[in-house]
């Protein structure tokens with residue numbers, strides 16, 4: 051049986067993302083991920099993306115390379131890559147959470163006054179994404 055992994059990265063948007071930019075990204079992600087059995091979670095704020103991708107490892111690796119090539123962001127850094135028994139985000143082809151009260155409350159609990167995934171440990175980043183999955187934002 052193919053092994054499943056969770057890859058987590060953060061990156062910097064190359065410009066401020068509008069609602070319509072985020073809608074485009076999520077639409078593509080949800081359409082494509084459904085076809086290849088990938089699920090995950092994306093957070094965006096303060097020009098940072100933080101994303102978890104879960105699925106069969108060859109598929110996740112290939113998808114990550116495509117995403118890393120996308121001109122809408124750069125300075126992309128993988129912060130965690132691990133085998134998983136069971137996906138955490140299986141409910142979402144790509145969940146999304148940003149800018150809510152819950153988002154800023156959780157940031158504060160992580161000692162951050164603004165979203166800065168570069169300063170999060172791998173564990174904090176996975177826990178942040180997992181907690182925010184319960185507070186999805188519609189775009």
Ligand code: FAD
Pocket residue numbers: 074075078079080082083090092099101103113116117118119120121122123144
């Ligand atoms: P198209 O959407 O036609 O894209 C072709 C190429 O053009 C892509 O390589 C992309 O780099 C580039 N591109 C597309 N739209 C724009 C734009 N508006 N501005 C600049 N360049 C553009 N895709 C997924 O399948 N799953 C994901 O989970 C996922 N997450 C993403 C997270 C982030 C933060 C970003 C920025 C992108 C994400 N994408 C995701 C999109 C991904 O980078 C590719 O655009 C997508 O995989 C290619 O889709 P496509 O084959 O339909 O080609």
